[in-house]
Amino acid sequence: MTDTASAAGPIPSATGSCLCGAVRFTATEIDPHMHVCHCGMCRRHAGGPTMSVSVGGVTFQGAENILRYQSSDYAERGTCRKCGGHLFYRLTGPDHYIMSTGPFDDQSQFVMGGEIYIDNKPGSYAFAGDHTRETEAEFLKRIGVL
Numbered sequence: 060m061t062d063t064a065s066a067a068g069p070i071p072s073a074t075g076s077c078l079c080g081a082v083r084f085t086a087t088e089i090d091p092h093m094h095v096c097h098c099g100m101c102r103r104h105a106g107g108p109t110m111s112v113s114v115g116g117v118t119f120q121g122a123e124n125i126l127r128y129q130s131s132d133y134a135e136r137g138t139c140r141k142c143g144g145h146l147f148y149r150l151t152g153p154d155h156y157i158m159s160t161g162p163f164d165d166q167s168q169f170v171m172g173g174e175i176y177i178d179n180k181p182g183s184y185a186f187a188g189d190h191t192r193e194t195e196a197e198f199l200k201r202i203g204v205l
Protein backbone atom coordinates (compact mmCIF):
# COMPACT_ATOMS: atom_id res chain seq x y z
CA MET A 60 0.00 0.00 0.00
CA THR A 61 1.08 3.54 -0.63
CA ASP A 62 -0.33 6.88 0.45
CA THR A 63 1.12 8.57 -2.61
CA ALA A 64 -1.66 9.17 -5.14
CA SER A 65 0.57 9.50 -8.16
CA ALA A 66 -2.37 9.60 -10.57
CA ALA A 67 -3.91 12.72 -9.01
CA GLY A 68 -4.15 15.52 -11.57
CA PRO A 69 -3.61 19.22 -11.07
CA ILE A 70 -6.15 21.25 -9.07
CA PRO A 71 -7.35 24.08 -11.38
CA SER A 72 -7.68 26.74 -8.69
CA ALA A 73 -7.73 27.12 -4.90
CA THR A 74 -7.81 29.98 -2.42
CA GLY A 75 -6.09 30.64 0.88
CA SER A 76 -4.94 33.27 3.34
CA CYS A 77 -2.52 34.01 6.15
CA LEU A 78 -3.70 33.80 9.76
CA CYS A 79 -4.82 37.44 10.06
CA GLY A 80 -6.30 37.64 6.55
CA ALA A 81 -4.18 40.62 5.43
CA VAL A 82 -2.88 38.46 2.57
CA ARG A 83 -5.25 36.34 0.51
CA PHE A 84 -4.37 34.39 -2.62
CA THR A 85 -5.73 32.35 -5.47
CA ALA A 86 -3.34 29.71 -6.78
CA THR A 87 -3.84 27.94 -10.11
CA GLU A 88 -2.70 24.63 -11.66
CA ILE A 89 -1.75 23.20 -8.28
CA ASP A 90 0.15 19.93 -8.14
CA PRO A 91 -1.74 18.13 -5.34
CA HIS A 92 1.37 16.16 -4.30
CA MET A 93 2.54 17.76 -1.07
CA HIS A 94 6.25 17.70 -0.30
CA VAL A 95 7.71 17.87 3.18
CA CYS A 96 11.12 19.51 3.56
CA HIS A 97 13.26 18.89 6.62
CA CYS A 98 16.16 21.19 5.67
CA GLY A 99 17.62 23.48 8.32
CA MET A 100 16.56 26.66 6.50
CA CYS A 101 12.92 25.58 6.35
CA ARG A 102 12.92 24.55 10.00
CA ARG A 103 14.48 27.83 11.17
CA HIS A 104 12.18 29.96 9.02
CA ALA A 105 8.90 28.09 9.53
CA GLY A 106 9.53 26.74 13.01
CA GLY A 107 9.39 23.16 11.77
CA PRO A 108 9.40 21.10 8.58
CA THR A 109 7.60 22.76 5.67
CA MET A 110 4.71 21.21 3.75
CA SER A 111 4.16 22.70 0.32
CA VAL A 112 2.75 22.26 -3.17
CA SER A 113 4.04 23.53 -6.50
CA VAL A 114 1.65 25.85 -8.36
CA GLY A 115 1.49 27.12 -11.93
CA GLY A 116 0.63 30.64 -10.83
CA VAL A 117 -0.72 32.71 -7.97
CA THR A 118 -2.39 36.10 -7.55
CA PHE A 119 -2.42 37.96 -4.23
CA GLN A 120 -4.82 40.36 -2.53
CA GLY A 121 -3.01 42.49 0.03
CA ALA A 122 0.33 41.94 -1.70
CA GLU A 123 1.70 45.04 0.09
CA ASN A 124 1.50 43.00 3.30
CA ILE A 125 3.87 40.30 2.03
CA LEU A 126 7.38 40.29 3.49
CA ARG A 127 9.76 38.71 0.98
CA TYR A 128 12.99 37.39 2.50
CA GLN A 129 15.72 36.38 0.07
CA SER A 130 16.97 33.16 1.66
CA SER A 131 19.46 32.17 -1.05
CA ASP A 132 20.85 33.31 -4.40
CA TYR A 133 17.94 31.66 -6.20
CA ALA A 134 14.96 31.78 -3.82
CA GLU A 135 12.89 33.93 -1.49
CA ARG A 136 10.37 33.07 1.22
CA GLY A 137 7.15 34.97 1.77
CA THR A 138 5.38 35.69 5.05
CA CYS A 139 2.67 38.12 6.17
CA ARG A 140 4.09 41.36 7.63
CA LYS A 141 1.25 41.54 10.16
CA CYS A 142 0.84 38.00 11.54
CA GLY A 143 4.06 36.34 10.34
CA GLY A 144 2.11 33.56 8.64
CA HIS A 145 4.10 31.53 6.13
CA LEU A 146 2.85 31.73 2.56
CA PHE A 147 5.41 30.52 0.01
CA TYR A 148 8.86 29.65 -1.21
CA ARG A 149 9.62 31.17 -4.63
CA LEU A 150 12.36 30.27 -7.10
CA THR A 151 13.18 33.76 -8.33
CA GLY A 152 14.82 32.82 -11.66
CA PRO A 153 11.87 30.93 -13.17
CA ASP A 154 9.36 32.90 -10.99
CA HIS A 155 8.04 29.58 -9.67
CA TYR A 156 5.91 29.61 -6.51
CA ILE A 157 5.79 26.68 -4.11
CA MET A 158 2.95 27.46 -1.71
CA SER A 159 2.79 26.33 1.91
CA THR A 160 -0.18 23.99 2.31
CA GLY A 161 -1.24 25.39 5.71
CA PRO A 162 -2.74 28.65 4.40
CA PHE A 163 -5.06 26.93 1.89
CA ASP A 164 -8.76 27.11 2.78
CA ASP A 165 -9.33 23.48 1.70
CA GLN A 166 -6.49 20.99 2.02
CA SER A 167 -8.60 17.90 1.37
CA GLN A 168 -7.32 17.55 -2.20
CA PHE A 169 -3.64 17.36 -1.23
CA VAL A 170 -1.89 13.99 -0.99
CA MET A 171 1.53 13.11 0.42
CA GLY A 172 4.07 13.34 -2.39
CA GLY A 173 7.22 12.62 -0.44
CA GLU A 174 9.84 13.96 1.93
CA ILE A 175 13.10 15.71 1.04
CA TYR A 176 16.27 16.39 3.04
CA ILE A 177 15.37 13.33 5.12
CA ASP A 178 19.02 13.15 6.29
CA ASN A 179 18.62 16.65 7.79
CA LYS A 180 15.56 15.62 9.85
CA PRO A 181 15.97 15.68 13.64
CA GLY A 182 15.19 12.38 15.33
CA SER A 183 12.42 13.89 17.45
CA TYR A 184 9.65 13.44 14.88
CA ALA A 185 8.78 11.36 11.80
CA PHE A 186 6.04 11.33 9.17
CA ALA A 187 4.25 8.00 8.83
CA GLY A 188 3.39 6.30 5.56
CA ASP A 189 4.94 4.66 2.52
CA HIS A 190 6.30 7.42 0.28
CA THR A 191 9.62 8.59 -1.11
CA ARG A 192 12.19 9.94 1.34
CA GLU A 193 15.10 11.60 -0.44
CA THR A 194 18.36 12.69 1.16
CA GLU A 195 19.76 16.14 0.39
CA ALA A 196 22.16 14.62 -2.18
CA GLU A 197 19.44 12.49 -3.80
CA PHE A 198 17.11 15.48 -4.07
CA LEU A 199 19.74 17.85 -5.48
CA LYS A 200 20.81 15.20 -7.98
CA ARG A 201 17.20 14.69 -9.14
CA ILE A 202 16.61 18.40 -9.72
CA GLY A 203 19.94 18.71 -11.54
CA VAL A 204 21.93 20.73 -9.00
CA LEU A 205 24.46 17.95 -8.18
Ligand SMILES: [Zn+2]
Nearest residue numbers: 077079139142
Ligand atom coordinates in the same frame (compact mmCIF):
# COMPACT_ATOMS: atom_id res chain seq x y z
ZN1 LIG B 1 -1.41 37.88 8.18
Ligand SMILES: [Zn+2]
Nearest residue numbers: 096097098101
Ligand atom coordinates in the same frame (compact mmCIF):
# COMPACT_ATOMS: atom_id res chain seq x y z
ZN1 LIG C 1 13.71 23.15 3.07
